[in-house]
Amino acid sequence: MRTPQGMSAARIKSFTTENVSKFFDLYKPQYNKLREPFHRVFIVDETGITVVQHKYSKVISLKGKRQVSSLISAERGKLITVITCMNAADVYIPPLLIFPRKNMKAELMLGAPTEAIAECHISGWVQAEIFTKWFKHFIKFTKPSASDPVLLVLDGHCSHTRNIELIELAKENYVTIICLPPHSTNKMQPLDVAFMFPLKTYYAQEIENWLRENQLSTVSPYAVAGIFCKAYNRAATMEASCNGFRKTGLVPLNRHVFRDSDFGVHQTEDQPPVEVTDYSEAQGGCNGNEEQLSDNxxxxxxxxxxxxxxxxxxxxxxxxxxxxxxxxxxxxxxxx
Structure with a gap:
């Protein structure tokens, strides 16, 4: 017996063989133009973290004890968005952290990953102008050129697809952008497949370690960057990058990586139309048999x-x- 994982109806309906084939029809020509796909195909995605861990490590307890507690920083925490990017050759672009506040302070990045950058927004969510700043950060590290272009794969968030400045920058800097099919990142996004889960797990463990070292203290936004850095360095491995791209069929290119069992069963066979009897026409037949019915x-x-x-x-x-x-x-x- 296994506990099933929740999946929305939109993901089941959108992840189809037709959508996957259309994506690879666009992806393959751009992939073949690259001299070194393992180094020049990048994937980018966003995730959210808070000052409260979302899971807890297992502990040894007395048998029969009804309730076992674990220390947390607060009842709930504000969302901090992290933009991460990697390729299949264990190259991770330094992340961008978005803090839910109006003004930026240098203290917020104490202990952050090397060369990581930060932005502030009142909601803590990614915006078009923030993602454009990250894209300039991405170009700085990848250094695309006419002889050595870069292929960037991302999802269809509005900050990506409805960003004219981003598209112009990509054209000027020899970056080709391809969007994944809608509601399919759980299957086709290498970061979601192999990186995000261990990152969240390690982040929760690092918060627990911080709480043990600082008894009865709460994790403030100024400590998040340092905690996240430890978890990020543990999760950003060669194994995660290679497995993520291989399981999604992006690098090396494998458009048949998904089997029939990977697609949700949501389409039913065409059923014959239901025959509807016109009782207005059948009424005459009934009237003609009134004598027979009365005899019976x-x-x-x-x-x-x-x-x-x-x-x-x-x-x-x-x-x-x-x-x-x-x-x-x-x-x-x-x-x-």
Whole structure:
């Protein structure tokens, strides 16, 4: 027995063989233009972290104890968005952290990953102008050129696809951008497949370690960058990058990486139309058979009356072996 993982109906309906084939039809020509796909194909995605760990490590407890508690920093925390990017050759672009506040302070990046950058927004979510700044950060590290272009794969978030400045920068700097099919990142996004889960797990463990070292203290936004750095360095491995690209069929290119069982069963076979009887036309036929229907009803009533008479006579008569209980010519449904 296994506990199933929740999946929305939109993901089941959108992840189809047709959508996957259309994506690879666009992806393959751009992939073949690259001299070193392992080094020049990059994937980018966003994830959210808070000052409260989303899972807890298992502990040894007394048998029969009803409740086992674990220390957390707060009841709930504000969202901090992290933009991460990698390729299949263990190259990770330094992340960008978005803090939920108006003004930026240098103290927020204490202990952050090397050469990571930060931005602030009141919601803590990625915006078009913030993602454009990250893209300039991406160009700085990848250094694309006409002889050595870069292929960037991302999802269809509005900050990516409805960003004119981003598209112009990509054209000017020899970066080709391809968007994944909608609602399919859980299957086709290498970061979601192989990187995000261990990152979240290590981040929760690092928060627990921080709380043990700082008894009865709360994790402030100024400590998040240092905690995240430890988890990020543990998760950013060669194994994660290679497995993510291999399982999604992006690098090396494998458009048949998904089997039939990977696609959700949401389409049913065409069923024949249901025949609807037009009772207005059938009414004439019923009227023509009124006499036959009335004769059948009279016959049924006569049979019932005969059955009652026989039963009454049998109940009043003395026991006698010569008396027949029910006439043989009475139909089966009316026999007692």
């Amino acid at each position: 009803a009279d016959t049924a009533l006569n049979l019932k009356e005969r059955t009652k008479q026989v039963n009454n006579s049998c109940a009043d008569a003395p026991p006698n072996d010569d008396i027949e209980s029910i006439p043989a010519n009475i139909p089966e449904p009316f026999r007692e």
